[in-house]
Amino acid sequence: MKEVMVRPERCMGCRSCEIACAVEHSESKSLFAAVGESPSPRKRIYIEYIPEHAASVPVTCRHCEDAPCTTVCPTGALSREEISRKVVHSPELCIGCWTCSMVCNYGVIGRQKEARVAVKCDLCPGREVPACVEACPTNALVYAEVKDFSGIKRAEAALKLARGMKPGSAL
Amino acid sequence: MKPKAYERSIDPATRAMLLKAEKEGIETAWDRYEKQLPQCSFGQLGVCCRNCNMGPCRIDPFGEGADKGVCGATADIIVARNLLRMIAAGAAAHSDHARDAVLTFKKMSGGEAGSYGIKDEAKLFSLAAEYGISAEDRSKEEITAELASALLAEFGKQEGPIQYTRRAPETRLRLWAELGIEPRGIDREIVECMHRTHMGVDNDATHILLHGLRTSLSDGWGGSMIATEVQDVLFGTPEPRKATVNLGVLSEDKVNVIIHGHEPILSEMIVEAAEDPTLLKLAKEKGAKGINVAGICCTGNETLMRHGTPIAGTFLQQELAVITGAVEAMVVDVQCVMPALGSLTGCYHTKFISTSPKADFPGTNRIEFHEEKAYETAKEIVRTAVENFPNRSPEKVSIPDEKQECMVGFSAEAILKALGGTPTPLIDAIAGGSVKGIGAVVGCNNVKVQHNYGHVNLVKELIKNNVLVVTTGCNAIACAEAGLLVPEAASMAGEGLKGVCEALGIPPVLHMGSCVDISRILVLASAIAKALGVDISDLPAAGAAPEWMSEKAVSIGAYVVSSGVYTVLGTVPPVLGSAAVADLLTRGLDGVVGASFAVEPDPFKAASLMLARIEEKRKALGLKA
Structure with missing residues (x-):
């Protein structure tokens, strides 16, 4: 499955991802309408x-x-989808006990205030x-299979090594 | 799948050149827009503040993160301050253009700008009379000099009033005075915008926006109006005439000189220089059949209105003109000139000639233009174009076939003349219901809207519903390209409007000029309101800017609304990050100045909003629906 992979060295902190996430999870899915929605859409x-x-x-969630x-x-509100392998959440089963938040290593399970x-x-x-x-304007976030992402990282590492082999090379 | 060119414009000539650009690997504004997507949400909502170096700060529009900047500014304050700065920039652009026109006028009166003269003496005297400058026992030169000084003084005035605001109906003037938004001086209001938005000055959204209205009024009834009037004196008040528009006006066998930008001070001289016998002879020697001058944007509208000089296109067609491969020189002054023209002209033989002491761009041949040597400089510019003709590569040339005839030149004076000297016939037509009202449709192009789609469809919808449309700027050019500026376009109008147009021999859409000439619309609206003994806000009229993009358009929108005309915007201004500001602009202002803004990207729905407002005003005046 494809994952949201992060290249932190490219992040400028513009928070465009946060806004886009909230808008995508709004009723209207439009920025200009979402700002007026109640409850406010959550990132x-x-x-x-x-x-x-x-x-x-x-x-973000590592799934x-x-x-x-x-x-x-x-309650089984959080479960794994068999085919997609995504960790999904069913709000209608959620009792708001926050046990999930306590065990999540990334702190990415948030709270919908109103519900x-x-x-x-x-x-x-x-x-x-x-x-x-x-x-993301700088491609700090990449949606890719881990093997492909690692392939890119390997290529980058290999390039650095190759430069070391031939000093002054403009590779 | 349809090519992208079809999604980008409704105009066949534009599509053809976009296809050529794609084939030749040439980038245009639409490609650059795609690379900008998705655009920054904070910017779109107007909640980013860069006014001091504790920032940049921004507000989380969904209430989870920061709700204040470092100084404590809320989204309301930040949005209002940013909007005020947009108004200031727009008012500055129009008014600085006006200043240069007045300075030329002054130099001319002192004999320092021999290339210019007085073309409309009657207007000179009537303007002088407005300033109480006596014409008795005085020479024309003395009157001119005194008027020039009086006009120039408007910019530095501290206590007002700006003379031409006195043209507004009495009730409107009283309202402005009561609200404390009567402009005191053109430069003063703009400077005060910058002061108020500095860190720690004006921090109440309503208070900030009221000054925005005042500043915009110093543009509409000040800078823009002065520009229009002085240009009329110098170059003649436009009268109806025929012309042609669209990229097809470029010539296969003549030297093509494009004049692009906003000030007629330069373009008037280029038009004249292109008829210079020595340059025409040189053109022949270089293998060309003549010299063809064509305009883009409002400098084009200025010469179109006064000489019938053809127009090659709207704002978004500036790059496409170069892409025809047939332009020897792209001559620019100020405003709405894309810096992209630098690298683009580098791909063709086109010389990119910048002329304004205020504006330079990458990749230009710089030929700075000064009024003292205006005609000589214009000749040098045209000569540069002529000498470039042999460098044209025939294999790169492809000029679209599309050129459309149009009838232009409807200054307020020309409209009154067409009506027989008074607004009464128009008022009677409105009262009788054959004409429902007046729609003022203006503004730019914006890559966020399919090129000309908003303009053309909105205007067509209005005339179909018997609304007489007055237009300026790029809307006027878009309408001309779509064939709406010919008397025969009356066939697209509703029965009532059609009858009026046919009786008067006028198109249902009247081209009133450049973007500073929106002041002509104010003068016309004021004349009608006064004839009826009502305020402008009582008139069955509405405005729209379907494809606006510039800060000038923000100032225009603000002064049109402050003058009492409901205005529909086709692209969303960066204000939605503050519910309070958005509410004030779209509702609150109705109770303050008798008009407000609406935002509606769909031109058909925008037309419905305008029609509803017009009907509401008709009803209030006791006119039949």
Whole structure:
């Protein structure tokens, strides 16, 4: 399955992903209409700022294979979809106990204030590319299979090594 | 699948050149727009503030993150401040253009700008009379000099009033005074916008926006109106005439000189220089059959209105004119000139000639233009174009066939003349219901709207419903391209309007000029209101800017609404990040100035909104539905 992969070195902290996420999960799916909606649409991706590194890092659900949230959820509101392998959430089953939030290693299970239920990334059903990835102006977010993403990383690492082999090479 | 060109424009000539661009691997504004997508949401909502270096700050529109900037500014404050700065920039652009026109007028009066003269003496005297400048026992030169000084003083005035605001109906003037939005001086209001939006000055959204209205009024009834009037004195008040528009006006065998930008000070001289016998002779020597001048944007509208000089296109056609491969020189002054023309002209033989001391671009041949040597400089510019003719590569040339005839030149004076000297016949037609009202449709092109789709469909819908349309700027050019500016277009109008147009021999859509000439619409509206003994806000009239993009359009929208005319915008202004500001603009202003804004991207729905407002005003005046 494709995952939202993060290249934190490219993140400028513009929060475009957060807004796009909230708009995608609004009633109207339009920015100009979504700002007036009640309840306010909720984002499911978070830009975390690390002051000591002056770095912004997008953090979102990793859709873990052995997801602790699905294991601890007492009502089965959080579960894994068999075919897509996505970790999905059914708000109608959610009792708002926040056990999932306690065990999530990434802190990406948020709270829908008005309905008092959990909200998390659903990888934008019906979209080819999740809204956050599409909105990212610097491609800090990439929607790719892990093997492809790792392939790119390997190529980058190999390039660095190759440069080391031939000093001064303009490769 | 249809080619992208079809989604990008409704105009066949534009589509043809977009296809050529694609084939030749040439990038246009539409391609650059695609690379900008998705555009920043904070920017679109207007909730980003860069006014001090504690920022940039922005407000989370969904209420989870920051609800205030570092200084404590809320979304309401930030949105209002940003809007005020847009108005300031727009008013500055129109008014600085006006300043240059007045300075030329002044230099001319002092004998320092020999290339210029007085073309409309009657207007000179009537303007002088408005300033209380006595014509008795005085030479024309003395009157001219005194009028020039009086006009120039409007810019630096501190306590008002700006003289031409006195043209507004008495009730409107009283309202402005009561609201404290009567402009005191053109430059003063713009400077105050910058002061108020500086860190820690004006931080109440309503208070900020009221100053926005005042500043815009200093544009509409100040800068823009002065530009129109002085240009009429210098170059003649437009009268109805025929001309042709669209990219097809470019010539296969003549030297093509495009004049693009906004000020007639330059374009008037280029038009004259293109008829210079020595340059025509040179053109022949270079193998050309003559010299063809064509306009783009409002400098084109200025010469179109006064000389019938053809127009090659609207704002979004500026790159496409170069892409024809047939343009020897793209001559520009100020405003709405894309810097992209630099690299684009580099792909063809076109010389990109910048002329304004205020405006330069990448990749230009710089031939700075000064009034003292206006005609000589214009000749040098045209000569540069002529000498470039042999460099044209025939294999790169493809000029679209489309050129459309149009009838232009409807200054307020010309409209009154067509009506027999008074607005009464028009008022009678409106009262009788054959004409439902007046629609003022203006504004730019914007890549967010299919090129000319908003303009043409909105105007067609209005005339179909018996609304007489007055137009300026790129809307006027778009309508001309669509064949709406010919008397025969009356056949597209409703029965009532059709009858009126046929009786007067006029098109159902009247081209009133450039974007500063929206002041002509104010003068016309005021004349009608005064004849009826009502305020402008009582008239069955509505405005629209279906494809607006520039800050000038924001100032225009603000002064049109402040003057009492309901205005529908076709693209969303960056204000929706503040519910309070959006509500004030779309509802609250009705209770303040008797008019408000609406936003409606669909031209058919926009027309319905305008028609509903016109019907409402008719009803209030006791006119039949």
